[in-house]
Amino acid sequence: MSTSLSQRQLPVRKEKSEESRGKTVKIWAHRGCSQRYPENTLLAFEKAMEIQGLEGIELDIQLTKDGHMVVIHDERLDRTTEGTGFVKDACLKELKKLHIYAGENAAQEIPTIEEVIDLLMPRLKQGEGIRLNIELKNSVCPYLGMEEKIVELVHKKGIEQWVVYSSFYALSLERVRKLDPLAEIGVLDGRVSDCLYKLKGLGADALHPSWRGMDLSPDRLKGYTVRAYLSGHLYPEKPTGARLDLDMLEKQGITDVFLNEPEVYLG
Numbered sequence: 001m002s003t004s005l006s007q008r009q010l011p012v013r014k015e016k017s018e019e020s021r022g023k024t025v026k027i028w029a030h031r032g033c034s035q036r037y038p039e040n041t042l043l044a045f046e047k048a049m050e051i052q053g054l055e056g057i058e059l060d061i062q063l064t065k066d067g068h069m070v071v072i073h074d075e076r077l078d079r080t081t082e083g084t085g086f087v088k089d090a091c092l093k094e095l096k097k098l099h100i101y102a103g104e105n106a107a108q109e110i111p112t113i114e115e116v117i118d119l120l121m122p123r124l125k126q127g128e129g130i131r132l133n134i135e136l137k138n139s140v141c142p143y144l145g146m147e148e149k150i151v152e153l154v155h156k157k158g159i160e161q162w163v164v165y166s167s168f169y170a171l172s173l174e175r176v177r178k179l180d181p182l183a184e185i186g187v188l189d190g191r192v193s194d195c196l197y198k199l200k201g202l203g204a205d206a207l208h209p210s211w212r213g214m215d216l217s218p219d220r221l222k223g224y225t226v227r228a229y230l231s232g233h234l235y236p237e238k239p240t241g242a243r244l245d246l247d248m249l250e251k252q253g254i255t256d257v258f259l260n261e262p263e264v265y266l267g
């Protein structure tokens, strides 16, 4: 890693114009287009990349036994693959043999974060391209060294201006901040009040609460980026096509929302 990150020349990331994004609340694809396609797979990310006006894509990373960063939400393999046991106890080669079934589409495999970044690269670096929220999924398994690995990879790929790091684990975000003082950091927690206290302690940039945890008045949230997530993953249930009232979310102080079915709003 370079020792002069804070002095580096940063590429310019243009903000999206009003016409090319959601009208007010910005929309992110949560684990890719994870309502119609299996979450955290190249297929779900490919579908998200096609959506014009999308603010960004969110995903989760964990470490394999042999130290590779893979994109998967649960600490265990059981829900999304035919495998069993913990991600941390399997080598990448073993994980790559597992299948994530994808309806009529070809079965998917667990991707590495590098594979996902390479897939998204054309849109990550476009003038008004998408952003990438990398959630370090380390509040159950600590995954020592994952912060160094991901910050180094993001810099190697030259996409630091497009990345937002997040975690429920404050110490992990503190490590990211030390590794890259200019990194954009979002604090995850259930309640927005808890996010706010952690944000102040960490010098973080954004609040990432549950949309059910908006326990502060919008006045207290003025000036903050508030990216709310909706709990629950829905695949392989049927696409719902149901729409949330984004104006109602905005009135609560929410600026961005992570959705499993972003195509319903922007497609």
Ligand code: G3P
Pocket: 030, 058, 060, 073, 135, 166, 188, 208, 229, 231, 232, 258
């Ligand atoms: O990053 C927002 C959201 O993804 C956090 O919850 O459980 O879906 O990773 P979870």
Ligand code: CA
Pocket: 058, 059, 060, 135
């Ligand atoms: Ca997540």
